[in-house]
Ligand SMILES: O=C([O-])CC(=O)C(=O)O
């Protein structure tokens with residue numbers, strides 16, 4: 001049984017009115033008089049141009065670069081919809097831009113690049129990079145996404161993050177840390193089945209290892225990734241198990257399944273053979289691998305999370321990218337590194353343990369407390385920006401990737417608390 005709280009008609013209407021799309025551009029300076037015009041445009045505009053020519057750092061002072069992120073895709077792996085192309089990906093990218101603006105006051109352009117060739121795509125990103133303070137890569141298929149991100153990180157001096165990899169890894173790490181805490185399971189003893197072997201799956205599995213999980217079995221569209229297979233790319237090989245086994249074997253007594261694939265890749269029969277109080281994250285978007293009611297019908301003690309806004313435990317990268325970039329931009333970080341990602345994951349996990357604020361209770365009801373039904377903060381929690389962005393900024397400063405030399409943690413937290 002599937003729940004469809006948002007209808008197609010409602011969603012289409014939302015996108016069509018009051019005007020087509022979800023974004024517009026606004027100006028930040030006055031432009032009323034002839035004098036304003038002379039400052040904003042020629043001749044006055046030449047002065048900041050020359051300042052920047054002399055010292056590129058001045059772009060952070062005289063242009064919108066400092067608070068501007070590009071949301072870039074080529075449309076090759078959009079949500080769980082697959083390769084729907086650059087143009088059809090535009091609503092998702094506009095959506096990400098809206099989230100940047102609403103949740104962390106970051107301006108962004110959505111950029112849909114009709115180019116599947118990784119080298120050419122990298123060239124496009126590098127060529128437009130001067131405009132931006134950061135680049136959020138989105139919905140680019142694997143394995144190409146790994147090389148694209150790696151090269152851009154190496155070759156650009158602004159933070160570049162492929163959100164489907166690291167955003168998802170950070171959030172699901174926070175989720176699994178808290179799920180284990182609540183269920184009394186230990187990360188080191190957890191048996192985890194990862195269904196899907198794309199960008200998010202690989203990145204989550206890497207981060208799970210970094211937080212102490214040892215037993216991971218990865219399943220792609222052909223079955224369990226094991227050493228006897230000759231069709232695995234080097235990323236899947238990182239997680240291949242020694243001996244062949246069936247999907248059902250993989251699920252037997254597993255403590256957790258992380259679904260990052262598409263609807264129907266595992267079923268109630270698989271959930272039925274999992275360990276006591278299984279952790280089930282069905283994160284395919286928009287339609288999960290299995291719906292929560294289908295999971296709970298067969299295992300009423302399961303701890304369930306989806307990627308969607310309409311169920312408990314929304315394990316979605318919206319909790320991460322707006323705040324991670326906020327912290328990175330504010331200390332003019334050159335990169336987003338593992339120290340910053342881990343800091344974000346623990347900040348998210350810790351926030352869920354604190355009592356929720358009245359405005360969250362007003363939306364979701366008084367019952368919202370740290371429990372199986374609430375392991376991850378809600379996207380509308382105003383404390384997210386303070387906790388995550390400050391944790392990321394501090395980690396950037398401490399790990400030596402920040403350009404900002406006078407970072408004051410308490411003052412920054414204070415500033416963040418007034419931002420949204
Ligand atoms: O857009 C979302 O809800 C999460 C995401 O990045 C994806 O599914 O690709």
Ligand SMILES: [Mg+2]
Nearest residue numbers: 079138139164
């Ligand atoms: Mg995505």
